[in-house]
Amino acid sequence: MSETNRQWLMCSRPVGMVKESDFELRSSPVPEPGDGQVLVRTRWLALEPAMRGWMEDRPNYMPPVGIGEVMRGMGVGEVVKSKLDGYASGDLVSGMLGWQEWVLGDGGLRKLPEGTDPRLALSTLGITGLTAYFGLLEVGQLKEGDVVVVSGAAGATGSVVGQIAKLKGCRAIGIAGGADKCAWLTDKAGFDAAIDYKNEDVGARLSELCPDGIDVYFDNVGGPILDQALARIARGARIVVCGAISAYNQEETPPGPRNYYRIVAQRGRMEGFVVLDFLPRAAEAVADLAKWVAEGKIAWQVDVQHGFENVPQTLLRLYTGANFGKQLLEL
Amino acid sequence: MSETNRQWLMCSRPVGMVKESDFELRSSPVPEPGDGQVLVRTRWLALEPAMRGWMEDRPNYMPPVGIGEVMRGMGVGEVVKSKLDGYASGDLVSGMLGWQEWVLGDGGLRKLPEGTDPRLALSTLGITGLTAYFGLLEVGQLKEGDVVVVSGAAGATGSVVGQIAKLKGCRAIGIAGGADKCAWLTDKAGFDAAIDYKNEDVGARLSELCPDGIDVYFDNVGGPILDQALARIARGARIVVCGAISAYNQEETPPGPRNYYRIVAQRGRMEGFVVLDFLPRAAEAVADLAKWVAEGKIAWQVDVQHGFENVPQTLLRLYTGANFGKQLLEL
Numbered sequence: 001m002s003e004t005n006r007q008w009l010m011c012s013r014p015v016g017m018v019k020e021s022d023f024e025l026r027s028s029p030v031p032e033p034g035d036g037q038v039l040v041r042t043r044w045l046a047l048e049p050a051m052r053g054w055m056e057d058r059p060n061y062m063p064p065v066g067i068g069e070v071m072r073g074m075g076v077g078e079v080v081k082s083k084l085d086g087y088a089s090g091d092l093v094s095g096m097l098g099w100q101e102w103v104l105g106d107g108g109l110r111k112l113p114e115g116t117d118p119r120l121a122l123s124t125l126g127i128t129g130l131t132a133y134f135g136l137l138e139v140g141q142l143k144e145g146d147v148v149v150v151s152g153a154a155g156a157t158g159s160v161v162g163q164i165a166k167l168k169g170c171r172a173i174g175i176a177g178g179a180d181k182c183a184w185l186t187d188k189a190g191f192d193a194a195i196d197y198k199n200e201d202v203g204a205r206l207s208e209l210c211p212d213g214i215d216v217y218f219d220n221v222g223g224p225i226l227d228q229a230l231a232r233i234a235r236g237a238r239i240v241v242c243g244a245i246s247a248y249n250q251e252e253t254p255p256g257p258r259n260y261y262r263i264v265a266q267r268g269r270m271e272g273f274v275v276l277d278f279l280p281r282a283a284e285a286v287a288d289l290a291k292w293v294a295e296g297k298i299a300w301q302v303d304v305q306h307g308f309e310n311v312p313q314t315l316l317r318l319y320t321g322a323n324f325g326k327q328l329l330e331l
Numbered sequence: 332m333s334e335t336n337r338q339w340l341m342c343s344r345p346v347g348m349v350k351e352s353d354f355e356l357r358s359s360p361v362p363e364p365g366d367g368q369v370l371v372r373t374r375w376l377a378l379e380p381a382m383r384g385w386m387e388d389r390p391n392y393m394p395p396v397g398i399g400e401v402m403r404g405m406g407v408g409e410v411v412k413s414k415l416d417g418y419a420s421g422d423l424v425s426g427m428l429g430w431q432e433w434v435l436g437d438g439g440l441r442k443l444p445e446g447t448d449p450r451l452a453l454s455t456l457g458i459t460g461l462t463a464y465f466g467l468l469e470v471g472q473l474k475e476g477d478v479v480v481v482s483g484a485a486g487a488t489g490s491v492v493g494q495i496a497k498l499k500g501c502r503a504i505g506i507a508g509g510a511d512k513c514a515w516l517t518d519k520a521g522f523d524a525a526i527d528y529k530n531e532d533v534g535a536r537l538s539e540l541c542p543d544g545i546d547v548y549f550d551n552v553g554g555p556i557l558d559q560a561l562a563r564i565a566r567g568a569r570i571v572v573c574g575a576i577s578a579y580n581q582e583e584t585p586p587g588p589r590n591y592y593r594i595v596a597q598r599g600r601m602e603g604f605v606v607l608d609f610l611p612r613a614a615e616a617v618a619d620l621a622k623w624v625a626e627g628k629i630a631w632q633v634d635v636q637h638g639f640e641n642v643p644q645t646l647l648r649l650y651t652g653a654n655f656g657k658q659l660l661e662l
Contacts, residue, residue: 061596222592244592255586261553261575263603265392270601272594 005030007070008099008311014055016251017319020312022055023071023099030102037104038087040077042097046122047073047315047327049155049220052248061274071099071311074127076118087111094121099311101331123156123326124300125289127275131242132160133285134278137168139271140216140240144169147210149229152220152245153194154181154301156326160289161218162191163298170216173209175202175225177321184324188299203228213266216240222247223254230259230268239263239270249319301325336361338401339430339642345386347582348650351643353386354402354430361433368435369418371408373428377453378404378646378658380486380551383579392605402430402642405458407449418442425452430642432662454487454657455631456620458606462573463491464616465609468499470602471547471571475500478541480560483551483576484525485512485632487657491620492549493522494629501547504540506533506556508652515655519630534559544597547571553578554585561590561599570594570601580650632656 004027011024033039054072057064065072075097079087084106087093093109112121123129135157136142148165152158153174162172162185174185174194182194195205202225206214213234219226222244230239247254263270278285292298303323305314308331317323335358342355364370385403388395396403406428410418415437418424424440443452454460466488467473479496483489484505493503493516505516505525513525526536533556537545544565550557553575561570578585594601609616623629634654636645639662648654 059596227587241592241595243595247592253589253592256558256588256591258584258587260587260591260601261572261578261584261603263601264572264574264605265390266603267605267608268603270591270594272592272597272599274595274598277598 003030003102004028005100005102006308007101008308009068010055010065010071011067013057013067014052014249017249018052018055018316020316023312025309031104033081033083033104035083037106038079038084038093038109039081040093040097040103040105040109041080042075042077042101042103042331043092044076044118044122044331045073045097045099045311045329046075046126046128047311047318047323047329048128049243049245049248049318051315052319061276072096073099074122076112076121077103092116092118094118094126101308119302119304119326119328120293120300122328123302124160124293124298125286128156128326129160129289130278130282130285131275132157132164133289134275134281135240135242135273136161136164136216136218138278139273140218140238142168142170142216146170146215147173147212147234148216148218149173149175149206149210149214150218150220151175151197151225151229152243153185153191154324155220156302157242158218158220159185159189159301159325160298163189163292165216166190166192167292167297173206175221181324184299184301188301190299197225203231206232210234213237218242219244221245222257226257227259230257230262233262233266233268235266237263237266237268239268241270241272245319303327305329307331334361334433335359336431336433337639338432340399341386341396341402342398344388344398345383345580348580349383349386349647351647354643356640362435364412364414364435366414368437369410369415369424369440370412371424371428371434371436371440372411373406373408373432373434373662374423375407375449375453375662376404376428376430376642376660377406377457377459378642378649378654378660379459380574380576380579380649382646383650392607403427404430405453407443407452408434423447423449425449425457432639450633450635450657450659451624451631453659454633455491455624455629456617459487459657460491460620461609461613461616462606463488463495464620465606465612466571466573466604467492467495467547467549469609470604471549471569473499473501473547477501477546478504478543478565479547479549480504480506480537480541480545481549481551482506482528482556482560483574484516484522485655486551487633488573489549489551490516490520490632490656491629494520494623496547497521497523498623498628504537506552512655515630515632519632521630528556534562537563541565544568549573550575552576553588557588558590561588561593564593564597564599566597568594568597568599570599572601572603576650634658636660638662
């Protein structure tokens, strides 16, 4: 190969808000696959709020990305050379490709079925969809008739959470930032109501919309919104702790939820989870999700940016809330 | 009856630390039992940290005590007159007698079996013991080999938690205030270790004592100690939220646990409970606890104050940590 392989390395651990300068663009030769390997050209990258956590040097559910290493990230690519049985040139694969134009892979890459939309493979039918599915149904132990509130509701995970809740006979209320996102939730995604946290009093609106309390609160944001929800949990509530995007870029860990103690009087449960634990059961979730998408029962939204040079600034969009739907970058 | 009935009424809702002046002593005639009633003379009162919460005018697991009402409280008394089948003069009964010398009761009072020690009936074999038993075994889903940490460990509930953990083949570490309490935990109650939060660095000691993390953290205190424990939970940890005595007397709800988010990477669960939900299963717990006490496998400690006029200041002992073991008052 005469082409060069551009890679984004993490060159420093971010302090406070992650910055473009925490990454460095490097060029190196495109590698040659050995026996049992494939050479993949990256076509799409997915950006996730959790990436900020991967950049920290502290215990987490995956080892931290090392300084000077290619930034970790999911993507979809095309097999260009294969020395691995079962993979052929032209196959689309998904996996942890990293922020690089070319990558060597092995049998850990998942071949996408013919005709798969890469945007769906990286959102509703990928890790994001699985997070919503298992988080709500397994961790949240959803029951028909539950009042479900989800924060970050116009995000990739949150929007699926609310729509699964509706499909399961529950009431779904989403919290999102801005009138456009809220309109999408109620008009396109079928939520029963949406709260615009940038322009409304979240506590007052929750009280109004959930007069008998919240049965399942699916949290993607932490901070004051988590507290407003905790103040209004129903007896036996389940609080699914999925994310805390409001805290990821703060220099010091912010104070925790003042109202956590409501779980005593209300016999509530706050539970954290990591979707990787559910991967052995991915097939059942993907089957359900694919069916719902095909039937038009799950609306999905992706926010596509372009150009490999723009990967770091595309990540930043997640932390300012500039994205609307799953944040992707097409190379 | 020619005697008067002295009663402690709650005369104002406490702001910040509860004060003696939030209560008022009143005298009224001793009441006469009607049909289906018994007249009971209060012999013992039990003081509980949770009483502070009952005095607040906000949603809780029991309605708030009303201003001008007799303060709610568990006690043991002696039946003096009975117009209720199955209860005879001289019977000892336990129940919500309230802070009063005489009280009319009905079939809701529990007759104590012959020979019962009222101090045990109000502590290890009463609500306190049930709280420890169901909180640890059911809410905490204790498994053999778990590393169990309990705060307020020299208190009535905490001391039973650690001892049940030991009986079930677990490692038990208690956090308590002062060298005397800590010595009792390791020397008399068989805890594997005790941490004196008044004189030791709780976080450093927990790291030392739980190198593989905490499997079950039974919390009676909230505040900074809860945070130190959360920072050190093991994969799949259960955090049993029983109390938060550090917060009860603060004028404003203090910040919540900064480290709550550790439950995500560690797949942890924080769960609140109210022991009243387990009362239908009380017999099984009391049978186990009574057997363990009789066999000398559970050490117990009560702190007995005297004189009806001293009830409010006896309650205050709980919030300064002056008590050692279950706080009782003998009339």
